[in-house]
Amino acid sequence: MEKVEDVFATNDPWASPTQQVFTVIGIVFVSYKIFTFWRMIASLFILPGKSLSKFGREGTWVVVTGASDGIGKEYSLQLAAKTYNIVLVSRTKSKLDALASEIQEKYKVQTKVYAMDFAANKDSDYKALNKLISDLDISVLINNVGQSHSIPVPFNETTESEMKDIITINCMGTLRVTQLITPGMIQRKRGLILTMGSFGGLTPTPLLATYSGSKAFLQHWSTALSAELAPYNIHVQLVQSYLVTSAMSKIRRSSALIPNPKQFVKAALSRLGRSGGAQGMAGTSTPYWSHGIMHWAIQSFVGTMSGIVLNINKSMHEDIRKRALRKAEREAKKSS
Ligand SMILES: NC(=O)c1ccc[n+]([C@@H]2O[C@H](COP(=O)([O-])OP(=O)(O)OC[C@H]3O[C@@H](n4cnc5c(N)ncnc54)[C@H](OP(=O)(O)O)[C@@H]3O)[C@@H](O)[C@H]2O)c1
Ligand SMILES: *[C@@H]1O[C@H](CO)[C@@H](O)[C@H](O)[C@H]1NC(C)=O
Ligand SMILES: *[C@@H]1O[C@H](CO)[C@@H](O)[C@H](O)[C@H]1NC(C)=O
Numbered sequence: 361m362e363k364v365e366d367v368f369a370t371n372d373p374w375a376s377p378t379q380q381v382f383t384v385i386g387i388v389f390v391s392y393k394i395f396t397f398w399r400m401i402a403s404l405f406i407l408p409g410k411s412l413s414k415f416g417r418e419g420t421w422v423v424v425t426g427a428s429d430g431i432g433k434e435y436s437l438q439l440a441a442k443t444y445n446i447v448l449v450s451r452t453k454s455k456l457d458a459l460a461s462e463i464q465e466k467y468k469v470q471t472k473v474y475a476m477d478f479a480a481n482k483d484s485d486y487k488a489l490n491k492l493i494s495d496l497d498i499s500v501l502i503n504n505v506g507q508s509h510s511i512p513v514p515f516n517e518t519t520e521s522e523m524k525d526i527i528t529i530n531c532m533g534t535l536r537v538t539q540l541i542t543p544g545m546i547q548r549k550r551g552l553i554l555t556m557g558s559f560g561g562l563t564p565t566p567l568l569a570t571y572s573g574s575k576a577f578l579q580h581w582s583t584a585l586s587a588e589l590a591p592y593n594i595h596v597q598l599v600q601s602y603l604v605t606s607a608m609s610k611i612r613r614s615s616a617l618i619p620n621p622k623q624f625v626k627a628a629l630s631r632l633g634r635s636g637g638a639q640g641m642a643g644t645s646t647p648y649w650s651h652g653i654m655h656w657a658i659q660s661f662v663g664t665m666s667g668i669v670l671n672i673n674k675s676m677h678e679d680i681r682k683r684a685l686r687k688a689e690r691e692a693k694k695s696s
Contacts, residue, residue, distance in 0.1 A: 403652075404637065409634050421445045428455035439629075478532075489540060501545075508571045509568055545589075550593045553597070554598075556578075556601065565677065617654070
């Protein structure tokens with residue numbers, strides 16, 4: 361019988377064909393990872409994004425949903441600063457009016473506002489919005505409106521109204537607004553449609569199951585649409601993001617991992633058409649540098665659907681729920 365030592369007895373690594381095959385596979389695998397790492401770094405830090413003027417010159421219009429606060433408000437301000445006119449859509453009329461005045465004063469561009477509750481899903485709202493925008497040369501649509509669970513919650517304890525609102529706002533709202541805007545873009549043969557995704561949808565997220573599903577829906581819908589509209593010179597991109605400071609995330613202090621909306625939107629607008637951390641995902645971008653590296657690492661080493669990530673996220677959100685419940689309890693005691 362051949363002894364094990366005899367097989368490996370030589371110092372020449374090219375001696376056995378099996379060793380040769382595995383050496384080559386190993387080198388190819390490691391080289392590929394190194395290549396995608398540098399491609400991601402170049403995409404996040406070095407290569408310029410597409411210029412906005414490719415989608416419509418200054419003075420054309422931008423439509424932003426969920427425009428009155430957080431990330432949507434920043435998209436509105438930064439696009440107005442580039443002298444686009446802005447249509448602001450969200451729930452609270454007073455906040456929209458205040459932002460419209462601020463934009464007109466600071467940037468001398470035109471604004472229009474429309475207040476509607478996307479959760480109500482009223483035909484009359486979409487008709488009125490269509491009337492407001494039908495004569496405008498719209499270059500950019502920012503599908504930003506979104507709602508999450510008020511706190512992480514087991515699916516069986518999720519109220520029907522929260523469940524319905526999340527799906528109606530995040531999915532139906534985005535579909536219906538996009539259907540109003542695309543015919544004009546197709547006619548003009550140019551446009552940019554950015555939709556806010558979330559790491560909550562990139563990795564399945566226990567205790568935010570409905571929100572997670574709604575953002576995963578947007579990922580597939582948006583990427584599918586990007587292929588349909590590419591022949592018309594319309595760029596459709598899902599914008600992936602980990603946490604950003606805002607009313608929704610309930611995080612006030614920014615950090616390396618958690619930018620404020622201003623930093624986030626600046627990264628998104630300067631990296632148009634670049635994948636950033638979303639390497640290998642068509643029509644998708646993870647533009648903020650630390651989110652991008654996190655995305656690349658999850659995707660490269662474990663996979664977004666992996667059981668390990670799923671369990672990390674489960675305990676993370678169980679923890680957030682516990683803290684949120686304790687805080688609610690303290691506040692209830694204080695007020696009684
Ligand atoms: N913040 C994060 O950590 C984070 C991370 C990943 C992805 N995102 C996504 O980014 C988007 C914006 O989030 P954000 O953090 O900027 O949220 P935010 O600060 O809470 O702002 C939400 C905006 O949407 C509007 N809105 C909410 N519900 C609405 C409804 N039913 N009808 C009409 N307008 C409504 C709000 O209007 P009112 O002010 O009138 O209520 C507000 O203008 C969302 O799609 C979210 O899923 C956020
Ligand atoms: C809901 O499911 C969770 C497990 O996810 C369980 O701990 C809880 O007791 C259930 N609640 C109800 C009301 O059935
Ligand atoms: C899920 O866990 C991974 C790994 O820790 C993390 O990078 C990702 O951001 C988490 N997802 C959410 C929605 O927090």
